[in-house]
Amino acid sequence: MDNRTVVTALDRAVAIIDPVLDVLAERDPVGLKARTFRRPTVEDTAIDTVLDxxxxxxxxxxxxxxxAWLELDAQARSWWWVARIGAVNTVAVAFPSVFGVLVNRLPLQDLLGFANQAMVLVAVARENGVTDRSAHxxxxxSVLCGREVVREGAEPDTSSTPTPKRECGPFALLHxxxxxxxxxxxxxxxxAKRPHSRGIYRVLSAIPLVGGVASxxxxxxxxxxxxxQGIGWVHANAESPSHVGSEGASRMIRVSQ
Known part of the structure; x- marks a missing residue:
């Protein structure tokens, strides 16, 4: 498979991931995030007490x-996303292993596992100042496919990219x-090139029922x-200004065949 095909698919994936991360980080539908900055007053009602x-x-x-989020440094924020996305999405990734080796032979787990890791890597990159879509x-x-691609300015093809659902919470991650x-x-x-489970867990995942836990x-x-590995990539590429905080998030990575 040529680099161009891989990059096109990854670009469409990032086009879905970034808006969802924005929603989770920025939306405050009932004002609970804002309330974490306020102090109770004598005028507070019973509803205020519950909301607080x-x-x-x-x-x-x-x-x-x-x-509390504002008190975290970049490393702590990065691992927050690992833990939270991992706690929710990895359940879906591991679930097929409940049925043992027959289902493990299907590509579903690798497909969901790759998607899960892609979401985490983009979140980690963002927390470390890398916001450019083409850098993602x-x-x-590099990390998931072992491919080093050359960046060139261009408009991405988003004609077949699903429109992200504007929702907040764990269902936003799963969707x-x-x-x-x-x-x-x-x-x-x-x-199959993505980081996988250690050998012992892959063996245990072939056993029905207990396979889900091991997986x-x-x-x-x-x-x-x-x-x-994503954090390592960010640090290794930190000297490239086009990777950090660029306004050219709409640029596509073009690669040679």
Missing amino acids: TLAKTLNATDFPGTA VSMLA AMWDVAAVLRDVSSEL YIGERGALSRAAK
Whole structure:
């Protein structure tokens, strides 16, 4: 498979991931994030007390946009996304292993695992100052596909990219992962190149019932390794100004055949 095909699929995946991460980080539909910055007053009603309690609970999770989030450094914010995306999406990635080796032979787990790792890597890159869409594609190509691509300015082809759903919460992550998986089917030969579970977990995942638990633990480990490689990629490419905070997020990465 040529680089151009891989990059096109990855670009469409990032086009789905970025808006979903924006929603999770920025939306505050009932004002709970804002409440983490306020102090109770004597004029507060019973409803205020309830909402403040919910806000404190949210703040305790260090959710993006809360007061606690602002106290985290880039490394802590990066690993927040690893833990939270991992806790939700990895359940879907590991679930097929409940049925044992027969289902493990299907490409579903690699497809969802690749999509899950792509979401985490983009989130980690963003927390480390890399916001350019084409840089995200370069990183995914390097970390998940072992391909180094050359960047050139161009407009991306988004004609067949699904429109991200404007929702917040764990379902936004799951829906995004399924949408990303849909656009990655064109590069199925690349899916197995991503970081995988350690050998022992891959063996145990072939056993019905217990396979789901073993696969979950293994996929969480693989997700952490992918995130570390993503951070390494960011640091290695930090000197390139086009990778950091660029306004050219709409540029496509063009590659030679």
